[in-house]
Amino acid sequence: MDSDNKLKDVGLKVTHPRSKILEILHTNSKSHLSADDIHNLLVKSNESIGLATVYRVLTQLEMAGLVQKNQFQDNQSSYEIKKQHHDHLICIKCGKIIEFLDSDLEKLQEKISDKYDFKLQSHVMTLFGECQNRDCKENN
Amino acid sequence: MDSDNKLKDVGLKVTHPRSKILEILHTNSKSHLSADDIHNLLVKSNESIGLATVYRVLTQLEMAGLVQKNQFQDNQSSYEIKKQHHDHLICIKCGKIIEFLDSDLEKLQEKISDKYDFKLQSHVMTLFGECQNRDCKENN
DNA sequence: TGTAATTATGATATTATATATTATTATACA
DNA sequence: TGTATAATAATATATAATATCATAATTACA
Numbered sequence: 127m128d129s130d131n132k133l134k135d136v137g138l139k140v141t142h143p144r145s146k147i148l149e150i151l152h153t154n155s156k157s158h159l160s161a162d163d164i165h166n167l168l169v170k171s172n173e174s175i176g177l178a179t180v181y182r183v184l185t186q187l188e189m190a191g192l193v194q195k196n197q198f199q200d201n202q203s204s205y206e207i208k209k210q211h212h213d214h215l216i217c218i219k220c221g222k223i224i225e226f227l228d229s230d231l232e233k234l235q236e237k238i239s240d241k242y243d244f245k246l247q248s249h250v251m252t253l254f255g256e257c258q259n260r261d262c263k264e265n266n
Numbered sequence: 267m268d269s270d271n272k273l274k275d276v277g278l279k280v281t282h283p284r285s286k287i288l289e290i291l292h293t294n295s296k297s298h299l300s301a302d303d304i305h306n307l308l309v310k311s312n313e314s315i316g317l318a319t320v321y322r323v324l325t326q327l328e329m330a331g332l333v334q335k336n337q338f339q340d341n342q343s344s345y346e347i348k349k350q351h352h353d354h355l356i357c358i359k360c361g362k363i364i365e366f367l368d369s370d371l372e373k374l375q376e377k378i379s380d381k382y383d384f385k386l387q388s389h390v391m392t393l394f395g396e397c398q399n400r401d402c403k404e405n406n
Numbered sequence: 407t408g409t410a411a412t413t414a415t416g417a418t419a420t421t422a423t424a425t426a427t428t429a430t431t432a433t434a435c436a
Numbered sequence: 437t438g439t440a441t442a443a444t445a446a447t448a449t450a451t452a453a454t455a456t457c458a459t460a461a462t463t464a465c466a
Contacts (some may be wrong), residue, residue: 139462141414161269161453176416181453183414197339199390201424202452213385229379234371235393242364244355244395250339251391253375257382279433281443316445321424323443341453342423367419 128152136190143175147183151193151207158196158204158223198252213250217257219266224257268292276330284317287323291333291347298336298344298363338392353390357397359406364397 129148130140138144150167151159159167161184165177184205187193193206206237213231215224231251239246256262269288270280278284290307293300299307301324305317324345327333334348338356353371355364371391379386396402 139413139461143415150372157461162451174416176418178417178454179415197337197341201341201343203338203341212328214290215382217381217384218387224384226378226382228374228378231371231374234374238366238368238371239355239393239395242355242366243398244357244364244393245398246393246395247358248395249391249393251389253379253384253386253389254378255386255388258383279442281432283444302422314445316447317423318425318446319444383416
């Protein structure tokens with residue numbers, strides 16, 4: 127399947143844990159799952175894959191460029207399938223995460239880096255606020 | 267001293283640990299210290315203040331608005347005296363941190379939030395790159 | 407297709423970071 | 437200065453992540 131080809135492409139052996147974890151991330155491409163979330167999903171699917179393996183595999187997938195690790199402000203990293211670069215907007219009430227890309231922002235970051243004589247390599251930009259979803263408003 | 271007045275101003279009792287921790291943060295206002303760093307500095311000054319107290323006090327100072335907690339990308343929070351709002355540029359080679367404020371960036375963040383119907387409350391923006399310091403270049 | 411060489415995994419222990427508990431101590435204020 | 441109240445120290449515990457190592461799975465190739 128597709129996940130297996132991706133693994134081969136980046137030179138990782140195709141193993142059951144890697145395959146399954148990539149699949150889960152793919153299926154939940156709109157989510158931002160923690161290692162524990164992923165482990166729970168595996169357990170639910172009756173996969174006996176240890177949490178240590180989940181961490182190990184996620185690190186490998188990140189190194190290989192297949193997965194993006196996010197560290198928002200809550201002591202726990204989350205992971206998502208690597209898509210086009212983007213930043214995040216997070217609702218502080220309901221936890222909803224919106225992904226966005228803004229070319230003006232990207233340009234501005236370059237400009238700021240230049241100003242301070244920095245060779246920009248990556249950045250993290252996360253906006254925290256309140257979303258205006260009806261569901262969110264009703265529950266808060 | 268000044269630290270004590272700050273504590274009083276925000277309605278916190280003046281205690282030895284709070285006073286000392288605020289002082290350390292003030293003295294190192296250009297640094298970004300972890301709870302452990304602060305604890306080590308206290309031990310060096312022959313202060314017998316427990317690590318748990320350091321965490322507790324830092325949280326209180328943050329709540330009170332005297333201290334800013336930063337969570338960069340390394341599983342460990344760092345703290346600094348709260349100054350004017352600013353973002354960070356971090357050198358991935360030498361760890362040097364530059365604080366900056368860019369009004370265009372602030373405006374752009376508001377604009378992006380509006381676009382997605384979010385009431386912006388705060389943000390984190392960290393740029394990672396290579397600084398062009400001679401010291402850094404020589405050691406990498 | 408079967409097998410050896412190599413790499414990955416599961417289970418567990420350990421480390422690192424942070425928080426909770428509780429008896430004792432310090433602070434603020436009458 | 438004495439007392440009510442809140443804070444601290446010294447644990448223990450929780451949470452997140454990594455290290456170890458014997459066993460199992462994968463791949464290359466005969």
